[in-house]
Amino acid sequence: MATRTMPRVFIPPPMRSLTEGEEVVDVGGTNLGQVIAHLERRFPGMKERLCQDDDIRPGLSVAVAGSVATLGMLQRTNPEVEIHFLPAIGGG
Amino acid sequence: MATAENPKYKVIGTRPIRHDGADKVTGRARYGADIQLSGMLYGAMLRSPHAHANIKSIDTSKAEALPGVRAVATSADLPEQGDRVVELGEGAANMRHLTANVLARGKVLYRGHSIAAVAADNIHIAEEAIKLIEVEYELLPPVMDVVGAMAENAPVLNDDIRTESVGSAPPAKDSKPTNVAKHFLFEKGDVAAGFAEADIIVEREFDTAMVHQGYIEPHNATVLWNTDGKLTVWISTQGSFTVRQQTAELLKIPISNVKVIPTEIGGGFGGKISVYLPPVAAVLSKKTGRPVKLVMSRTNVFEATGPTPGSHMKVKLGATKDGKLVAGEAWIAFEAGAYTGSPIGPACMCVFACYDLPHGRVEGFDVCVNKPRTNAYRAPGSTHVAFATETLVNEICEKIDVDPAEFRINNAAKEGVRRVDGPVYARVGMVETVEAIKNSEHYKTALEGKYRGRGIASGFWFNCGLKSAASATVNPDGTVSLLEGSTDIGGSRTGIAMQLAEALGITAEEVIPAVGDTDSVGYCDVTGGSRVTFATGIAAIEAAKDIQRQLVDRAAMIWEVDSSHVSYSDGGVHGPDGKQLSFKEMAAKLHGTGGAVIGRGTSSEATQGGAFGTHCVDVEVDVDLGKVQILRYTAAQDAGTAIHPSYVEGQMQGGAVQGIGWALNEEYWYDEQGEMRNSTYLDYRIPTCYDVPMIDTIIVEVPDPQHPYGVRGVGEVPICPPPAAIANAIYDAVGVRMHDLPMSPPKLLAEILKK
Numbered sequence: 039m040a041t042r043t044m045p046r047v048f049i050p051p052p053m054r055s056l057t058e059g060e061e062v063v064d065v066g067g068t069n070l071g072q073v074i075a076h077l078e079r080r081f082p083g084m085k086e087r088l089c090q091d092d093d094i095r096p097g098l099s100v101a102v103a104g105s106v107a108t109l110g111m112l113q114r115t116n117p118e119v120e121i122h123f124l125p126a127i128g129g130g
Numbered sequence: 131m132a133t134a135e136n137p138k139y140k141v142i143g144t145r146p147i148r149h150d151g152a153d154k155v156t157g158r159a160r161y162g163a164d165i166q167l168s169g170m171l172y173g174a175m176l177r178s179p180h181a182h183a184n185i186k187s188i189d190t191s192k193a194e195a196l197p198g199v200r201a202v203a204t205s206a207d208l209p210e211q212g213d214r215v216v217e218l219g220e221g222a223a224n225m226r227h228l229t230a231n232v233l234a235r236g237k238v239l240y241r242g243h244s245i246a247a248v249a250a251d252n253i254h255i256a257e258e259a260i261k262l263i264e265v266e267y268e269l270l271p272p273v274m275d276v277v278g279a280m281a282e283n284a285p286v287l288n289d290d291i292r293t294e295s296v297g298s299a300p301p302a303k304d305s306k307p308t309n310v311a312k313h314f315l316f317e318k319g320d321v322a323a324g325f326a327e328a329d330i331i332v333e334r335e336f337d338t339a340m341v342h343q344g345y346i347e348p349h350n351a352t353v354l355w356n357t358d359g360k361l362t363v364w365i366s367t368q369g370s371f372t373v374r375q376q377t378a379e380l381l382k383i384p385i386s387n388v389k390v391i392p393t394e395i396g397g398g399f400g401g402k403i404s405v406y407l408p409p410v411a412a413v414l415s416k417k418t419g420r421p422v423k424l425v426m427s428r429t430n431v432f433e434a435t436g437p438t439p440g441s442h443m444k445v446k447l448g449a450t451k452d453g454k455l456v457a458g459e460a461w462i463a464f465e466a467g468a469y470t471g472s473p474i475g476p477a478c479m480c481v482f483a484c485y486d487l488p489h490g491r492v493e494g495f496d497v498c499v500n501k502p503r504t505n506a507y508r509a510p511g512s513t514h515v516a517f518a519t520e521t522l523v524n525e526i527c528e529k530i531d532v533d534p535a536e537f538r539i540n541n542a543a544k545e546g547v548r549r550v551d552g553p554v555y556a557r558v559g560m561v562e563t564v565e566a567i568k569n570s571e572h573y574k575t576a577l578e579g580k581y582r583g584r585g586i587a588s589g590f591w592f593n594c595g596l597k598s599a600a601s602a603t604v605n606p607d608g609t610v611s612l613l614e615g616s617t618d619i620g621g622s623r624t625g626i627a628m629q630l631a632e633a634l635g636i637t638a639e640e641v642i643p644a645v646g647d648t649d650s651v652g653y654c655d656v657t658g659g660s661r662v663t664f665a666t667g668i669a670a671i672e673a674a675k676d677i678q679r680q681l682v683d684r685a686a687m688i689w690e691v692d693s694s695h696v697s698y699s700d701g702g703v704h705g706p707d708g709k710q711l712s713f714k715e716m717a718a719k720l721h722g723t724g725g726a727v728i729g730r731g732t733s734s735e736a737t738q739g740g741a742f743g744t745h746c747v748d749v750e751v752d753v754d755l756g757k758v759q760i761l762r763y764t765a766a767q768d769a770g771t772a773i774h775p776s777y778v779e780g781q782m783q784g785g786a787v788q789g790i791g792w793a794l795n796e797e798y799w800y801d802e803q804g805e806m807r808n809s810t811y812l813d814y815r816i817p818t819c820y821d822v823p824m825i826d827t828i829i830v831e832v833p834d835p836q837h838p839y840g841v842r843g844v845g846e847v848p849i850c851p852p853p854a855a856i857a858n859a860i861y862d863a864v865g866v867r868m869h870d871l872p873m874s875p876p877k878l879l880a881e882i883l884k885k
Contacts, residue, residue, distance in 0.1 A: 048552050051315045053297035087297040096215045096222030098296060101553045105836075106737040108595065122552040123296055125314060125475025128221040129594050129659020129846055130343070130400025130508035 181804020242433025324457025324489025328448030347396025369656030400506025436505025477511030559768030585858025589850020594659030599652025635701025660843020672731025756879025770842030789852025
């Protein structure tokens with residue numbers, strides 16, 4: 039199996055109109071901010087959907103390598119990780 | 131206790147007496163309603179008798195004229211919020227909705243919606259005064275059920291809500307408002323192809339009723355708005371820092387102007403995270419210059435706080451005849467209540483989370499109805515969907531004649547499995563919890579008797595990490611004063627103290643834990659999401675490591691060696707040539723070696739691994755009355771590492787009993803006008819000790835690699851399996867499949883009579 043060279047981003051269904059239907063894309067970046075910047079360059083409009091005031095939108099959580107990112111746009115990424123955009127989860 | 135790969139600890143796994151035990155059993159613990167301040171005024175609130183109405187006018191003049199009344203407040207006293215969505219630590223809130231929920235702005239959206247408040251010399255005058263407030267309403271038709279609220283011609287509650295999703299496009303300017311606030315969609319694999327592989331497909335519709343957390347202590351808040359502009363809030367809450375932020379945001383003042391002092395808390399379960407009273411008490415205090423206390427009645431709590439939503443679900447599962455799940459599909463609609471915010475997201479993410487499902491599709495909707503704005507309740511959203519999925523799993527097992535425990539083991543989620551919502555599991559213990567039930571004496575003992583049946587079901591919760599802080603001061607007598615900011619609902623101060631003690635090699639009794647106010651301790655997210663023993667525990671361990679480092683330096687100073695030649699282990703420092711000093715001996719030397727040693731720790735780095743539970747229940751059905759009696763109940767749960775097993779067992783038992791309440795009795799009972807008709811504990815039936823047997827517990831320990839001692843949160847999962855387990859047991863007993871919660875006597879009897 040070929041080794042990935044970039045983080046893998048899973049695109050939520052409502053955003054696939056921006057990716058021409060692509061469900062999974064590999065983009066560069068060593069932190070989440072860079073990954074989103076690369077997404078925006080490749081698929082214009084993406085950042086507005088994901089961010090508010092240069093941070094992740096309230097109510098949205100980002101799972102990086104299976105863990106909810108607690109450092110926002112500064113969350114480190116590497117070529118091995120998967121990135122998922124999910125609803126924020128609260129507990130009882 | 132089942133164990134796995136866990137090392138031997140000295141403190142962890144023991145059962146020390148809780149640090150707050152003496153205060154609790156002698157009645158000295160101070161709860162919110164116990165707060166008494168010099169010059170304090172008492173508040174009361176006017177609440178809407180209608181479920182849906184425009185407010186044409188409010189006249190407070192007669193109330194203000196009543197002797198003993200010191201101030202009256204309405205929404206006009208709170209600042210306008212505009213279109214702001216703010217992250218509040220455990221979820222985002224639309225500030226326009228949040229302020230309108232605290233005091234209605236132009237419209238009431240549920241019975242009990244607060245409209246005005248009075249501060250008076252005593253509670254009797256305050257309650258008389260609110261009767262003198264005159265409100266002119268324009269009544270509107272209420273919409274009380276989730277499917278009705280989604281209809282094209284349904285009355286719309288909020289004119290600013292358009293349907294949103296994760297990453298959805300901004301709504302068109304000319305789009306119509308709707309009650310459907312959120313729509314989520316998750317897909318994995320090829321669902322159509324998956325169902326084509328299935329030999330058996332079952333599809334059912336399910337309904338669950340709105341249910342309250344049922345904490346014994348009502349909401350309360352006492353606020354002093356001092357002349358220097360600083361507010362102090364005494365409150366029973368699951369999160370003093372979120373109260374600080376919500377109060378500051380609602381009043382539009384800096385958070386540094388708000389100090390929140392958390393009192394002891396008589397239960398929360400997710401319902402004591404949103405603020406209802408502090409901004410109102412603050413406004414009344416500002417007007418009067420005196421502290422103001424507000425305490426809800428039980429009816430207020432039912433009608434105007436945040437229960438868990440009712441729901442309507444359609445769920446479909448497919449399996450091969452040899453017992454392999456191949457596909458699943460779910461359509462889930464939750465009642466958000468008056469404003470958006472139900473746990474529909476986690477519900478969608480949990481519905482198939484117990485299983486390795488190759489193909490799945492899940493669609494979810496958050497829908498406004500004329501009921502109170504819903505809030506979290508143990509494993510928010512997961513109990514609803516576990517009822518559906520776990521009932522279908524047993525139906526499949528019956529149709530293909532496979533043991534339901536064996537089926538669950540063969541299809542269980544495990545490390546490396548991708549959930550339908552995307553992420554891949556790390557090490558988790560679903561298999562182990564089912565095996566624990568399968569190997570239990572309960573499961574292996576045959577159940578005999580007419581109209582008796584047995585059911586099992588599993589459940590999942592993510593468990594949060596979020597942010598925590600702790601500090602710990604070494605005392606000269608060898609004890610440690612631990613200060614942390616997580617309000618203690620389920621014994622967390624002792625569980626955290628035990629982790630600090632383990633790290634320092636001292637006893638739990640030598641740690642003196644306290645929960646600090648927001649000016650005294652570093653930021654902590656809410657006590658919820660089963661996060662505190664995990665995350666605040668990590669902060670305490672980090673504080674202990676900080677103490678270790680400082681004690682190593684002090685010992686090096688005493689022994690006149692370089693610190694690199696000193697180490698900390700086994701409750702003391704060790705240096706060259708066999709030199710050693712115990713922690714207690716080092717503590718006695720602090721004053722002569724530089725003064726206080728204060729350790730600090732934070733955590734924010736990780737989420738937890740998920741937690742699973744599996745329950746087994748035996749029931750007996752009275753076929754003449756439709757009443758279900760729980761005969762025997764066993765709960766197995768992966769706790770990672772049980773810090774204080776008694777607390778773990780208590781959470782498992784408490785969650786199971788709450789789940790039994792959902793299953794058999796509890797529901798908000800509304801009439802057609804939207805009036806709740808059972809808003810007291812006399813009529814809203816929660817289980818008591820007369821209704822349930824002793825809940826047996828099996829603690830499974832599959833350590834979470836993300837915590838130094840392997841902790842997994844335990845508070846959420848145990849509420850998930852009971853409704854499905856009991857539904858499966860009812861079917862085993864009388865051959866009736868129930869798809870509607872609660873499975874109360876009238877509903878069950880009706881189904882039995884249909885047979």
